[in-house]
Amino acid sequence: KQWYQRRVAITAGGKPILQFVSIKRNDTGEWAIPGGMVEAGDTVSATLKKEFGEEALNTMQMDDKAKKETNKNLKALFKKGVTVYEGYVDDPRNTDNAWMETTVVNYHDNDNLFHSFKLHAGDDAGSVSWVDVDSQLHLYADHGYFVSGSAKLHHAHW
DSSP states (O other): OHHHHGGGOBOTTSOBOOEEEEEEETTTOOEEOOOOOOOTTOOHHHHHHHHHHHHHSOGGGSOHHHHHHHHHHHHHHTTSOEEEEEEEOOOTTOOSSOOOEEEEEEOOOSSOOGGGOOOOOOTTEEEEEEEEOOTTOOBSTTHHHHHHHHHHHTTOOO
16 A cells, blocks of 8 residues: 555645656666557557556466456556557667557556556566656656656646
8 A cells, every 4th residue: 555655746836746657678678668569459458458467567477366356457447548649659679661659548547446456577577666757757768758748648747
């Protein structure tokens, strides 16, 4: 419960300080928004839910009972999202002949569902942590821009 309560800090200007779950990528060592590639036949929302579970909660290592409970809570959390960006992304993996496009969705926890999750890095994430949303963040690729969009959406500190 303590880690959840720390997300309600208020700045001196009266704007809320949002936090988001960030992973530290194993390949670059940079902090990033959890996510991944949409596989053939999957939807963006299914991929976001799966990748968040794998990278931020390590669902791949959970027993069946824990995985079932976690997936139930993820399903509830990921019901209501707001797309904050769709399109080209400046990614170090881009080339002149191939480039990344992305869909970024903000899932804001108004129902206190995050208290049921214990963060545990998995898959290609080396670490996972709650991070304050702030203009001084140094994140992978264009992730800082995407986070700023969520801050603006919620009229929060940036």
